[in-house]
Amino acid sequence: MRELLRETADRAADFLESLPGRPVFPPVDLDALRARLGAPLPEGPSDPREVLADLAEAGGGAAVGIPGGRYFGFVIGGALPAALAADWLTSTWDQNAGLYVGGPAASVVEEVAGGWLAELLRLPADASFAFVTGTQMAHATALAAARHHVLAEAGWDVERRGLSGAPAIRIVAGARRHATIDRSIRLLGLGTDSIAEVPVDEQGRMLVEEVRDALDRPGPTIVCAQAGEVNTGAFDPFAEIADAAAGAGAWLHVDGAFGLWAAASPRLAHLVAGAERADSWSVDGHKWLNVPYDSGIVFCARPDAHRAAMTTTAAYLVQADPGGPRDQMDWTPEFSRRARGFALYAAIRSLGRQGIAELVERCCDHARRFAEELGGVSGAELLNEVVLNQVLFRFETDERTAAILRAVQESGEAWMSGTTWQGRQAIRISVSNWQTTEEDVARAVAAFRRAAGHDD
Ligand SMILES: *Cc1c(COP(=O)(O)O)cnc(C)c1O
Numbered sequence: 001m002r003e004l005l006r007e008t009a010d011r012a013a014d015f016l017e018s019l020p021g022r023p024v025f026p027p028v029d030l031d032a033l034r035a036r037l038g039a040p041l042p043e044g045p046s047d048p049r050e051v052l053a054d055l056a057e058a059g060g061g062a063a064v065g066i067p068g069g070r071y072f073g074f075v076i077g078g079a080l081p082a083a084l085a086a087d088w089l090t091s092t093w094d095q096n097a098g099l100y101v102g103g104p105a106a107s108v109v110e111e112v113a114g115g116w117l118a119e120l121l122r123l124p125a126d127a128s129f130a131f132v133t134g135t136q137m138a139h140a141t142a143l144a145a146a147r148h149h150v151l152a153e154a155g156w157d158v159e160r161r162g163l164s165g166a167p168a169i170r171i172v173a174g175a176r177r178h179a180t181i182d183r184s185i186r187l188l189g190l191g192t193d194s195i196a197e198v199p200v201d202e203q204g205r206m207l208v209e210e211v212r213d214a215l216d217r218p219g220p221t222i223v224c225a226q227a228g229e230v231n232t233g234a235f236d237p238f239a240e241i242a243d244a245a246a247g248a249g250a251w252l253h254v255d256g257a258f259g260l261w262a263a264a265s266p267r268l269a270h271l272v273a274g275a276e277r278a279d280s281w282s283v284d285g286h287k288w289l290n291v292p293y294d295s296g297i298v299f300c301a302r303p304d305a306h307r308a309a310m311t312t313t314a315a316y317l318v319q320a321d322p323g324g325p326r327d328q329m330d331w332t333p334e335f336s337r338r339a340r341g342f343a344l345y346a347a348i349r350s351l352g353r354q355g356i357a358e359l360v361e362r363c364c365d366h367a368r369r370f371a372e373e374l375g376g377v378s379g380a381e382l383l384n385e386v387v388l389n390q391v392l393f394r395f396e397t398d399e400r401t402a403a404i405l406r407a408v409q410e411s412g413e414a415w416m417s418g419t420t421w422q423g424r425q426a427i428r429i430s431v432s433n434w435q436t437t438e439e440d441v442a443r444a445v446a447a448f449r450r451a452a453g454h455d456d
Pocket residue numbers: 075133134135136137178180227228229230255256257258284296
């Protein structure tokens with residue numbers, strides 16, 4: 001066992017050290033990859049060391065350079081050293097973090113990390129929380145709590161009676177909400193027809209007047225606001241939305257997958273002012289905090305609703321022993337589960353409050369540098385106000401935008417994704433990796449200059 005683990009650790013380190021010298025997105029041929037990994041179901045055993053050696057070569061060769069500093073695709077982040085190592089321990093210990101008795105340290109570490117996260121993100125200290133797979137399931141959990149609460153207010157016990165015959169719930173959400181909001185609504189049986197879509201401005205922010213109009217109707221209502229639009233990084237005006245939601249007695253949920261991390265920086269916290277007044281929040285550990293997949297966190301300002309929606313015992317039972325141990329399954333949609341608190345705990349301890357603020361601010365500084373330097377690339381047009389870590393731009397035509405993006409991707413110097421913005425092709429850069437340096441930014445900009453025909 002020791003030898004296998006040691007060899008694997010060396011392979012992992014080799015992979016990480018190879019990143020600066022290899023294409024960010026390696027040339028991968030799907031058929032070749034299938035042929036390389038595919039085989040008939042093995043009838044008998046193989047030596048684990050051989051299995052791992054082969055997997056490391058085939059899998060590692062096709063792995064995208066996401067952990068490195070020149071990957072700017074989607075909003076993905078890398079893995080901090082402490083978080084990666086803690087993730088290894090998590091698999092090694094193999095605790096079942098559904099119940100305290102399935103791993104006492106896993107339970108306690110979640111209590112501690114949950115409190116730290118609420119403090120970092122400027123959320124109420126007494127908010128309940130759960131560590132889930134990502135923001136998708138954080139939304140599903142938060143909106144289940146919201147569903148419980150708004151229907152309980154209308155005299156309906158949804159946990160017992162379900163949705164047939166229940167008062168209809170309206171979901172007020174911006175036109176630029178993330179697709180995971182819609183899927184959560186589908187999973188919860190509310191149906192996407194329940195969404196009253198609110199128009200947004202040119203950065204993707206909900207228009208407050210339109211929110212007020214949408215809320216000017218009685219009945220159970222949930223408002224979904226957003227911290228960090230995936231293209232522009234824009235923030236909804238939380239204070240005004242919180243006022244409107246409170247006036248209407250609506251539940252307010254905030255999708256803060258990456259944008260809520262602005263709260264961890266004294267310089268950027270103004271962007272989320274008012275978000276602390278929401279009833280629930282979703283945020284990712286695996287994006288900007290640079291924890292390995294999978295790691296999302298949900299917080300709820302109404303612990304009773306959260307617990308009633310998730311607990312596996314009857315909704316009306318209060319926790320028998322308030323000072324007793326935390327059973328995570330009272331707060332999560334899963335039953336058996338990975339002890340994902342360890343990696344979060346290690347990430348937060350290894351950086352501290354200051355280190356996390358610096359990580360967030362450094363990424364935003366790089367984004368601003370990108371915006372400035374791309375301004376000097378022939379034909380590039382910046383499309384967003386660079387308020388956070390996202391840079392959105394395009395070239396004169398959709399064809400040129402697509403061709404330049406492809407050329408940069410194929411250069412291996414950097415990788416970022418394309419998007420459609422206001423009906424036209426655009427390129428989206430997200431700086432969310434702890435390792436990205438000024439030199440990485442310069443290399444990526446140089447790749448754009450070459451692709452755009454500059455001769456330097
Ligand atoms: C990434 C993202 C999500 C989905 O998060 P997952 O962790 O991938 O489930 C939701 N909302 C926003 C704004 C995001 O950026």
